[in-house]
Amino acid sequence: DRHAGMAGTGLAPDARQIVSRARSECAQYLSFYGDRIPAQILADRMAHYMHLFTLYWSVRPFGASSLMAVKDEHDGYALYLLEPSGECQRYHGAAIGKGRQAAKNEIEKLDLGNLSAAEAVRHVARIVYATHDEKDKEFECELSWICDASGGEFKRVPKHVVDEAVEAAKAALESDDEMDA
Amino acid sequence: ANRAILPARSSRPMASYGVPPALGVAPEMMEEISTGTTIMACQYDGGVVLGADSRTSTGTYVANRASDKITQVTDNVWMCRSGSAADTQNVCAYVKNLVEEHNMQRRGDEDPGMADVKLVATITQQLAYRNKDKLSAGMIIGGWDRKLGAQVYGIPLGGSMQRVPFTVGGSGSAYIYGWCDNTWRENMSRADAEAWVARAISLAIARDASSGGVVRLVTIHDKGSSRTMLEPRHQSLCESELPVIPRG
Numbered sequence: 001d002r003h004a005g006m007a008g009t010g011l012a013p014d015a016r017q018i019v020s021r022a023r024s025e026c027a028q029y030l031s032f033y034g035d036r037i038p039a040q041i042l043a044d045r046m047a048h049y050m051h052l053f054t055l056y057w058s059v060r061p062f063g064a065s066s067l068m069a070v071k072d073e074h075d076g077y078a079l080y081l082l083e084p085s086g087e088c089q090r091y092h093g094a095a096i097g098k099g100r101q102a103a104k105n106e107i108e109k110l111d112l113g114n115l116s117a118a119e120a121v122r123h124v125a126r127i128v129y130a131t132h133d134e135k136d137k138e139f140e141c142e143l144s145w146i147c148d149a150s151g152g153e154f155k156r157v158p159k160h161v162v163d164e165a166v167e168a169a170k171a172a173l174e175s176d177d178e179m180d181a
Numbered sequence: 182a183n184r185a186i187l188p189a190r191s192s193r194p195m196a197s198y199g200v201p202p203a204l205g206v207a208p209e210m211m212e213e214i215s216t217g218t219t220i221m222a223c224q225y226d227g228g229v230v231l232g233a234d235s236r237t238s239t240g241t242y243v244a245n246r247a248s249d250k251i252t253q254v255t256d257n258v259w260m261c262r263s264g265s266a267a268d269t270q271n272v273c274a275y276v277k278n279l280v281e282e283h284n285m286q287r288r289g290d291e292d293p294g295m296a297d298v299k300l301v302a303t304i305t306q307q308l309a310y311r312n313k314d315k316l317s318a319g320m321i322i323g324g325w326d327r328k329l330g331a332q333v334y335g336i337p338l339g340g341s342m343q344r345v346p347f348t349v350g351g352s353g354s355a356y357i358y359g360w361c362d363n364t365w366r367e368n369m370s371r372a373d374a375e376a377w378v379a380r381a382i383s384l385a386i387a388r389d390a391s392s393g394g395v396v397r398l399v400t401i402h403d404k405g406s407s408r409t410m411l412e413p414r415h416q417s418l419c420e421s422e423l424p425v426i427p428r429g
Contacts, residue, residue, distance in 0.1 A: 033283070034303030041286050073328070074287075 001026035003036050003071040005144055005154030009097035010064035010084075018066055018082065021049050039070035039078040043088045051086025061085070065096040069145075071152045099131035106130065117147035121157055125165035129173050141166055217391025219353030219382050220250060220261035222323040222333045223365070224346050225374035228402030229323040229331045231261050232378035234353065234386050235394030246394045251408075255280060256294035258301045258324030259399050259406065263351035264338070268318040276305050298324035302334035302342055310340025319350045325401050353385030353392035360384060375400060379411055 006022060008015025025045045029037040046068065053059045061084040068080040081087075081094045092112045095103035106127045115123070121143060128141050143157040143165070157165075217238045222231040233250040236243055250262050252273050260276070262269035280296050302322040309316060322334040335348040347365055349357060361381055369377065375398055382396045396411040 032304070032307050033300055034306075035297065035300060038287055044286060 001036055002153045006066050006068045008064045008066035014062045015064035039072035039075055043080045046082055047086050047088030071146055102131040103127050117149055122165045122168055125169040126172050129169040218263040218351030219385035219392040220263050220351045221349040222321045224331045224333055226368040228325050229333055230374045230378045231259055231323045231399045232382045233261050233397050234392040236392055238391050251399045254301050255296040258298050261321040264318040268316045272308055272318055279304050297326050298332040306336050306342035309336055313340045321350050353389035356388040357381050357385045
């Protein structure tokens with residue numbers, strides 16, 4: 001729904017299936033209860049769904065993890081980590097994918113309670129660039145956010161903010177390289 | 182006023198309910214227990230007032246002259262019931278159950294006994310609409326919550342839902358539409374609103390054969406809810422009613 005969004009890693013089609021289910025859950029909740037689905041209820045439903053696939057021999061567990069960001073009128077902004085085992089936990093900061101260990105270390109250095117959304121975007125870009133393994137491969141850094149600046153809706157971060165953050169991240173990377181050399 | 186609310190009167194002949202055979206009324210002539218009724222709800226400055234009469238009729242026999250047509254769904258949301266007594270009682274039970282399940286899933290810091298009024302109204306509407314061919318139930322949901330304040334939702338026979346500042350329902354409502362439209366004021370005080378609702382119900386009782394008994398009022402505001410009952414001897418228009426508590 002407008003107030004919730006996801007990012008997934010692993011097998012892309014599996015990640016898309018998870019997104020599709022989440023969208024259905026949001027729509028069904030809206031149609032029966034008349035309001036946007038609260039963060040915790042969506043997280044519970046997604047956890048149940050993913051867990052389902054670990055119960056029966058005829059299906060395989062999902063090959064994808066995802067991070068879900070939801071704005072809730074009571075809980076504020078919530079970040080949930082969904083895993084193929086069916087675990088769904090709320091985090092202040094989380095990372096999934098190949099470079100997640102390094103990324104988690106970086107996140108732990110941040111004072112998450114006091115970051116503004118704009119500052120967080122810069123940190124995220126920096127961490128993504130810093131932990132990217134294959135230094136020679138080009139990649140695109142895609143950023144989405146849900147915050148007061150986006151009107152409480154899950155949207156792509158505006159282009160100028162992304163460009164700024166990516167520039168800063170690349171600069172930080174070069175200066176790190178210089179220091180190492 | 183919400184013109185979409187039709188007077189609800191069940192006319193399906195069914196086996197007798199609760200009428201002693203000694204009365205000599207043939208079962209085939211009995212109708213299902215119906216809350217031929219007057220119910221209403223209105224917003225005032227800071228809350229809502231719900232009102233109802235207390236007559237439950239099976240055809241011409243009054244099955245219960247002191248029934249309670251305003252049912253509590255949560256601490257802060259109450260529901261007025263009109264139409265088939267069985268249908269509305271069961272719908273109300275389902276709604277209570279679904280709201281409670283929903284509240285259990287929502288871990289929150291706020292009071293678990295409270296629920297959003299719109300949530301209760303939407304659930305009721307979904308039940309009414311999905312079973313519209315089987316139900317004969319007109320309901321009014323009224324309550325107060327922190328998000329939207331005082332709210333009144335009318336859910337008439339077909340299963341539509343509309344938020345309104347005030348609404349009337351039941352068979353007796355037909356007689357008071359004009360009076361209500363004429364005398365309604367926005368943002369009344371609590372005392373004014375209660376008096377207005379009580380007067381409207383008394384007027385309906387005076388003219389509708391299926392409405393009678395006492396006038397029950399429920400007031401819901403940000404601090405909680407309270408329930409009162411106004412006996413006929415205090416309402417000058419209903420002198421022909423029997424007193425609920427016998428005199429002498």
